[in-house]
Amino acid sequence: MALSDKMLMTGEHNIQTTRTHVKALVLPFLLLLVIAFAGAFGAAQAGDTGDGYVRWAIVAVAVVLLVWFVIIPFLRWYLWTYTLTNRRIVEQKGVLTRTGRIIPLNRINDVSYEKNLNDRLLRSGTLVFHNAADEEGLKLDDIPRVEQFHRAISDLVFEVQNTHDD
Incomplete structure (x- = not known):
């Protein structure tokens, strides 16, 4: 889901788009299995008790739990993207209300990445951007194939800084 043309x-064009690592969906997937099993088991055990209203109440509760704990986290993950263009990094997120943040490449002084053991196993990591004003830096967590994204950003930052120096 690259940045739209509008x-x-x-003179700007998309280089790469990514979202956080799919590991963010492990808990929602496990909850999907538990809720689906518990809902089906409960509905089967209820049978036609109370003219079937108990069964439908169990199914309704299961559906609400699925929407709240599975569908909404999936949509948040799917709609939270980081897009690298030849001029900036754009973060977009939100399901109903979309928000965005833009980091111009010419403001970035340093790009680094961090990977713990879990990140190394899953081939993800955290990107950290520094500029002259930010002591703490801006962190983008759980970026898949972080080295590839880091290399692309670093190349573009050096390119932008070299064109400003000339």
């Missing part, structure tokens, strides 16, 4: 500036 959001691109003149």
Whole structure:
């Protein structure tokens, strides 16, 4: 889900788009299995008790839990993207209300990444951007194939800084 053409500036083009690692969906997937099993088991055990109203109440509760704990987290994950263009990094997130953050490449002084053991096993990591004003830095957590994204950003940052120095 790359940045739409209407959001691109003149002469700007998409380089790469990513979202957080799919590991963010492990808990919602496990909850899907538990809720589906418990709902089906409860509905089967209820049978036609109370003219079937108990069964439908159990199914309704299961559906609400599925929406709340599975569908909404999936949509949040799916709609939270990081797009790298030749001029900036754009973060977009939100299901009903979309928000965005833009980091111009010419403001970035340093790009680094962090990977713990879990990240190394799952081939993900955290990107950290520093500029002259930010002591703490901006962190983008759980980026899949973080080295590839880091390399692409670093190349573009050096390119932008070299064109400003000339």
